[in-house]
Amino acid sequence: MSIVKSVRRQLVAVHPEGYPFVAGFAVAALVLHWLWAPLGWATGLATLWCAYFFRDPPRVTPLREGLVVAPADGIVSDVGRRLPPPELGLGDAPLLRVSIFMSVFDCHVNRAPVSGRVARVVHRPGAFLSADLDKASEDNERNGIVIATDRGEFGVVQIAGLVARRIVCFAREGDGIGVGDRIGLIRFGSRVDVYFPGDATPLVAPDQRTVAGETTIADLAAGAARPRHKVG
DSSP states (O other): OOOOHHHHHHHHOBGGHHHHHHHHHHHHHHHHHHHHHHHHHHHHHHHHHHHHBBOOOOOOOOOOTTEESSSSSSSEEEEEOOOOOOGGGGOSEEEOOOOOEEEETTTOEESSSSEEEEEEEEEEEOOOOOOOSTTTHHBBBBEEEEETTEEEEEEEEEEEEOOOOEEEEEEOOOOOEETOOOOESSSEEEEEEESSSSSOOOOOOTTEOTTTTTTTEEEEEOOOOOOOOOOO
């Protein structure tokens, strides 16, 4: 492979949500470079980081029936049966939940874990605790998306973090959505939880890295492989 092709593979589009931020950093870099060159170069590096943060790379999603894919790039922080947020309307019994923490270095474009219809979108104001804390699921500002499928309703919760102050949701109630489709974005460090209906076989464990739209986090098919760890 030529050097040019290799470089092109590393360059990905910036999501439109990032345009104002990248443009702002770029203008600041030009102004500061005119005032004092070293500061301008430093801001130029910040501009490159901002473009990197808002990257939106293409993904290849597995399409086998019953697979649930990761909604976010990041590290699995929790796998277990947990009570879903009440505003999702998923009942008051614990459900299997997979939580994925995104650092400021991860791609922050979120993707649908399953195909279905968007039944509900609910935003809840809250605190901005570190998103890797378990209580962030209850206390932090969040946006819930309920996806109705023929296997039941899945809950996808975008959770703001210590630095994240803006949750963007692309999904709208009534929309049809495909597995791996872009459903939102969270700015600057955050977390995404997925709640499963009924029984499911988790295929990830805490501290495992995931890729949004590509990593299989659970298998709903009968006779799926046994869980990699005990579900708590």
